[in-house]
Amino acid sequence: MSALQMHAVPEKGPFERLCALLEMVDEAHAGESGSIVFGGGSKGIILVQSGRICWAASPAIATKLSHRLRNVASDDRQLATVFHECRERGTPFGQALVARGVVTFDALRNALLQHTAETLIHLADEPSPRWMAAPVDQYDRDLTFPSVELLTHAADGWWGPLASEARQQLGEALGDRGAVGLAFLRDAATNDAIVPVGVGGAADLTAKDVLATGRAAAALMSDAEILGGRLITTVCSDGRTSIVWVDRGTYYVAIAAERSEMAFIVAHVTRRSD
């Protein structure tokens, strides 16, 4: 097993620290499997399978996953039995719980997502994480999380109603078109940080991709301020199109493979602002 010393997360606000941690995972370990260890393991661990985060744990997190599952499990005793068996065998308990009908798949996934996001927020405060490459392949891919899903879920914890409204607006702008869409809030409280709160369309984007796109979009809109710009589209020679707009302080980005997608979105945004 090899170990690689990673850079400490710089001093920032809690959400920015989480962004930095997830960007670091994306950048250094895209597609890899292993674990990120904090304080030699005593402060916590993040388990990564093929670049997706499948588990995070910290002794400082009071609410354990088993506590969360108790709220949604059909039978407390059976839940405890499955936990015990899986711990003894060293096997993932999630699949076993669903297979035995103790919890539904959706309830398990939601609990796991919430638990992982909360643990990551805590671990983002810890200094000097270390990457330990190792084979990890026992987790159901549907119960592992891309970094961007964890990031947007965590953002919900801070900016819930605003995030929800932004996602709704993004969904309406995209309609049933094939475009990929992103929504961002600006957080004046933390260095005007760009906060991704929505991802729409089929795209295999990482937190690093999404954050970079958000920053580029904000820079683009800033350039256009002198003319009072509120929507910008750019089209490359092969037809690939990006649309960036601002509506009530929320930034939106749509990326389409063809320029024909643009007309629908522009018409929607124009109607909304007229």
Added chain:
Amino acid sequence: MIPLRDLLTRMQSQATGCVGVVLFDTQGGAVTESCGDDVATSPAGVARVMRELVSPRRLLLPDVPRAAAERVPAEAILLADDYTYVCRRVDDPPKHAVAAVCRGTRSLGLVAGLLRDAVVPGDAR
């Protein structure tokens, strides 16, 4: 591309709401030529902003490999409160772009099409 004055006439004859056109250098952002309502179009301001929009940007495109994600836009459209700005890179003169300034957004597609037709290399009209 066709002469700038002819481009403006063509735009206006199709009721696009076009009030001016600006040809500018995409390297330095200097205005090479402009015609139309200079007060409304503010050629220097248009050139300064639109130059940025047709510069390479790192807006990720999902089916493009990460390393190749940076692209130079051929066309950019900016919707503002009072005007719409439609801009397109041209090969002749080299390293230039032309921007049309229009009132409203209703003829956006038409303006983009006219601009595209006007800057086709080797256009003999």
